[in-house]
Amino acid sequence: MPVLRNIGLLARCLPVGGQSDVHSMSSAAIAWDAGTFRWAGPESKIPAEYADWPTEDAGGRLVIPGLVDCHTHLAFGGWRGDEFEDRVLGRSYQEIARRGGGILSTMRHTREMTLEGLVERCSGFLGEMAALGVTTIECKSGYGLDTRSELLLLEAYQALRNVAPQRIVSTLLAAHTVPPEYSDDRDGYIQLIIDEIIPEVSSQRLASYCDVFIESGAFSVGEARRILTAGIRHGLGAKMHADQLSSCGGAELAGELGAVSADHLEQVSDAGVRALAEGGIVAVSLPLATLYLRQAALPARALLEAGVPVAVATDFNPGSAPSFHLPLAMTLACITQGMSPAEALKGATIVAASAIGVASECGSIEPGKAADFAVIDAPDVNHWLYHFRPNACVRTVIGGVTVASPQ
Amino acid sequence: MPVLRNIGLLARCLPVGGQSDVHSMSSAAIAWDAGTFRWAGPESKIPAEYADWPTEDAGGRLVIPGLVDCHTHLAFGGWRGDEFEDRVLGRSYQEIARRGGGILSTMRHTREMTLEGLVERCSGFLGEMAALGVTTIECKSGYGLDTRSELLLLEAYQALRNVAPQRIVSTLLAAHTVPPEYSDDRDGYIQLIIDEIIPEVSSQRLASYCDVFIESGAFSVGEARRILTAGIRHGLGAKMHADQLSSCGGAELAGELGAVSADHLEQVSDAGVRALAEGGIVAVSLPLATLYLRQAALPARALLEAGVPVAVATDFNPGSAPSFHLPLAMTLACITQGMSPAEALKGATIVAASAIGVASECGSIEPGKAADFAVIDAPDVNHWLYHFRPNACVRTVIGGVTVASPQ
Numbered sequence A, B: 001m002p003v004l005r006n007i008g009l010l011a012r013c014l015p016v017g018g019q020s021d022v023h024s025m026s027s028a029a030i031a032w033d034a035g036t037f038r039w040a041g042p043e044s045k046i047p048a049e050y051a052d053w054p055t056e057d058a059g060g061r062l063v064i065p066g067l068v069d070c071h072t073h074l075a076f077g078g079w080r081g082d083e084f085e086d087r088v089l090g091r092s093y094q095e096i097a098r099r100g101g102g103i104l105s106t107m108r109h110t111r112e113m114t115l116e117g118l119v120e121r122c123s124g125f126l127g128e129m130a131a132l133g134v135t136t137i138e139c140k141s142g143y144g145l146d147t148r149s150e151l152l153l154l155e156a157y158q159a160l161r162n163v164a165p166q167r168i169v170s171t172l173l174a175a176h177t178v179p180p181e182y183s184d185d186r187d188g189y190i191q192l193i194i195d196e197i198i199p200e201v202s203s204q205r206l207a208s209y210c211d212v213f214i215e216s217g218a219f220s221v222g223e224a225r226r227i228l229t230a231g232i233r234h235g236l237g238a239k240m241h242a243d244q245l246s247s248c249g250g251a252e253l254a255g256e257l258g259a260v261s262a263d264h265l266e267q268v269s270d271a272g273v274r275a276l277a278e279g280g281i282v283a284v285s286l287p288l289a290t291l292y293l294r295q296a297a298l299p300a301r302a303l304l305e306a307g308v309p310v311a312v313a314t315d316f317n318p319g320s321a322p323s324f325h326l327p328l329a330m331t332l333a334c335i336t337q338g339m340s341p342a343e344a345l346k347g348a349t350i351v352a353a354s355a356i357g358v359a360s361e362c363g364s365i366e367p368g369k370a371a372d373f374a375v376i377d378a379p380d381v382n383h384w385l386y387h388f389r390p391n392a393c394v395r396t397v398i399g400g401v402t403v404a405s406p407q
Helices: A080-087 A092-096 A103-111 A113-130 A147-163 A186-203 A221-232 A250-257 A270-279 A285-292 A300-306 A326-337 A339-345 A350-355 A381-386 B081-088 B093-098 B103-111 B114-129 B147-163 B188-204 B221-233 B250-257 B272-280 B287-292 B300-305 B326-337 B341-345 B350-356 B383-388
Strands: A003-011 A024-033 A038-040 A055-057 A063-066 A069-073 A134-139 A166-175 A209-213 A237-242 A260-264 A284-285 A309-311 A373-376 A393-398 A402-405 B002-013 B025-031 B036-041 B054-056 B062-065 B068-072 B134-140 B169-177 B207-212 B237-242 B261-264 B282-285 B309-312 B374-377 B393-398 B401-404
Touching: A003 A393, A055 A103, A063 A381, A063 B221, A069 A326, A069 A350, A080 A092, A080 B025, A080 B326, A080 B341, A103 A147, A103 B036, A113 A134, A113 A147, A113 A393, A134 A350, A134 A393, A147 A186, A166 A221, A186 B025, A209 A221, A209 A309, A209 B169, A221 A250, A237 B103, A250 A260, A250 A270, A250 B188, A260 A393, A270 A393, A270 B114, A284 A350, A285 A350, A285 B326, A300 A326, A309 A326, A309 A350, A326 A381, A326 B081, A326 B287, A339 A350, A339 A381, A339 B081, B025 B374, B054 B147, B062 B068, B062 B169, B062 B383, B068 B326, B081 B093, B103 B147, B114 B134, B114 B147, B114 B393, B134 B350, B134 B393, B147 B169, B147 B188, B147 B272, B169 B188, B169 B221, B188 B221, B207 B250, B221 B250, B237 B250, B250 B261, B250 B272, B261 B383, B272 B300, B282 B350, B287 B326, B300 B309, B300 B326, B309 B326, B309 B341, B326 B341, B326 B383, B341 B350
Parallel strands: A003 A055, A003 A063, A069 A134, A134 A166, A166 A209, A209 A237, A237 A260, A260 A284, A284 A309, B002 B054, B002 B062, B068 B134, B134 B169, B169 B207, B207 B237, B237 B261, B261 B282, B282 B309
Antiparallel strands: A003 A024, A024 A038, A063 A373, A373 A393, A393 A402, B002 B025, B025 B036, B062 B374, B374 B393, B393 B401
16 A cells, blocks of 8 residues: 655546546656555645555656557467568568468467467566556467467466466457468358357457458458457457558448457548547557558548547567567657657557556556556656657556566 | 677678678687687687686577667757657647757757766766667767867767776767857858867867768758868868758768768768769668658668668667667668668678777677677577567677676
8 A cells, every 4th residue: 555656747648638638747646555546646735544654756757557558469489580581671471471471470380389388478578568567468369270279379368367467358360361271261261260269269258359350361341240240249349450551441340340449540541530430449550560561650640630549559469560669669659650649658558448448447547447557767758758768667567566677 | 708608699790791791600609808809609619728718608699799889969968858749740840949949959958068967967878778789889079069068078978988888989060050159150150160179179189080960951062071171181080961851962072071981861862872882981871860750761772782881870869869779770770771680780780880980999709809799689680670679688798898787
């Protein structure tokens, strides 16, 4: 039941007001007990009931809600570093795939992993993410691409809940690509997802969401509708990879199905923006993938001006976004998408929490929510995201417990 | 006099061969004594004379020469974080300058600093850079813009040589912009640089190089020629900020004057590329500035194919590149400029060392050179620059002394 005093700037990121209002307060203090925030306010007005609680000192630094990475592909086997060299030197994806690279190379390595191997590897990533201030993570399957392997990835996330300090939200992405066994029978794979994988994941409560990669070369809008509708019938909320490489009606489908989020959206159409706004759907921006793929940026300003909340996430995966550095993704969201640092911060806290259905538990600093926060060695949000350092986070607290103190 | 064994991959980065050849060797070992490399080779062939030297274990990791950041504006007062928000939201540089922002805001804050204040601040930056594996740094003046303040910045770099572990190379950049006192008499400021600042810097041996920011709004090619020629007369080698925002003949001037490097070059002309190639001049790529300013990338492939060595540096400064993360600059050089990871590594070691005249002392791992190296937690160069982590460096050694062990 400590009180953290001497907070130079407290950015509470409340789920009200516009995305540019992080509800900041200077010379602030926060109090928490039993893993939950009890109070947040000016240091000069700490209520009498906390007078004899132990105090800690934030050193005049910035304090933010624990960061929420609402789009990752955390569990996979192998890496694709040599493919990175091929790509930067201009070799085509087709040529890389011919040499055995691309998503199917990750699938092969993933299928060779054991549950223990997956948990150990992810556990390492989660430790490094905790040091960056990341306290909640959405984790997708999608590199198994058969019933056994997709379930194994989700079981690894389940097991990580007991091992890693973070809150984990799982998403089934069996519809990531069509695996080679079904290359001549894509409908057979879609039927497998609908008839077997979704029901099994649902009955074992292994995921909260179902996701589909909608893109030429992956799944069509019609196929996505079938898969996501089956997911919804089984209690899995809808998410989707939409309009990344081409404007293909993904955002419109998100509106039609009442998805919780539509992710990527670099090529979203005007009608797609309207559909997201009308449906109250979160747009998830993935600026690291945009950077690594050298794509045009997501039109964040058009989305925000239309009233669509824009989350910022890493998309951590071994192909298009091989980094889990969420603060770098936030800086990139500012530079390449024209989001203000405040908008990027809300995008990686309360808005990201809404994109994975946990906004009632975390994502902001307010009484009753989980005491998840990070102490950042910067005077304010603008400075933090402008002066990019390896890691400006000096302390990460989850449910009232300090899980990392990197410096 | 230790021997470091169990190096998974040793990238020696010798000053021979093309830029894509980092002279890598697996299962290697290195030996050093009295601050100098004595031997590098396969672990299975360690010479008998080192048999009784103490051994250390690199854990199968990647070992590279200490990184060389060959273009920074390390010493300055204040920051410009709020201006970053203005810029990402689309406010023009003119509007920002009207509000008191821009380079002149940094000049005002810099002129208020004391020598001690500058040394303390830079010392903090250098410590963080050492943790990233950066062992040699070029430091420019340029935010003082009068005789006293320009000299003070260079005196701070002089003082840092006794405080910080790194090798520091100083550059006079009095010709960064025209200060407000001379706004109606730009020729008066140029004359001050030529008649007073350069001779004083030279007689006190405060810098090795003279640099000019050639750009409309800064200095013309003709003005740069006068200033750099005066520098050369006083023993200061020529460097220049050239062709960043427009193709203005900067690279051509570099060829004419026999400059050691031409930096930025996003807009270099074909004739400029030829001039650099013929003059054996290093092109210094600054991908963080390109990113923060949302510019088109430097044409690294055209330069490399023409035989121009391309260095990679951070351009660390409070305006256009507020980050000293050299490995991030290297990853960006790959993604946005099409350099291979090997080319980026040589660009930030031996090529960068040539860009600041210290290639005979450092920048590669070979007998006789300073024992400056970094141990990187990655299996190879491709993987390191592809999987961007906050800091993959686990140990930095300068002149045989471990100066940082971040993990």
